[in-house]
Amino acid sequence: MIEIVVHDHALKHGLTREEIGFAWRGFICQRHRRTPHSDQVVTVGVTQEGVIVEMVAVERGNELLIYHALTPPTKSVLRELGLVRRQ
Numbered sequence: 001m002i003e004i005v006v007h008d009h010a011l012k013h014g015l016t017r018e019e020i021g022f023a024w025r026g027f028i029c030q031r032h033r034r035t036p037h038s039d040q041v042v043t044v045g046v047t048q049e050g051v052i053v054e055m056v057a058v059e060r061g062n063e064l065l066i067y068h069a070l071t072p073p074t075k076s077v078l079r080e081l082g083l084v085r086r087q
Contacts, residue, residue: 015053
């Protein structure tokens with residue numbers, strides 16, 4: 001089982017560890033980034049309160065380190081995940 005760890009840096013935009021963990025487990029869309037950042041996983045998920053959160057994590061063995069969390073998600077991440085089209 002993979003342990004989800006929330007880095008202190010992910011808290012800088014006002015989300016709590018619990019909100020981030022819930023949003024990660026309740027993801028809408030998730031994928032590995034392309035080379036040279038293929039160790040990163042970018043995700044958009046929803047908190048228990050229905051807030052949409054952008055998150056970035058790194059897989060380290062049996063641990064997933066979430067080091068970035070932001071709400072609302074940026075347009076660039078939504079495009080990266082295929083959730084919005086380019087204009």
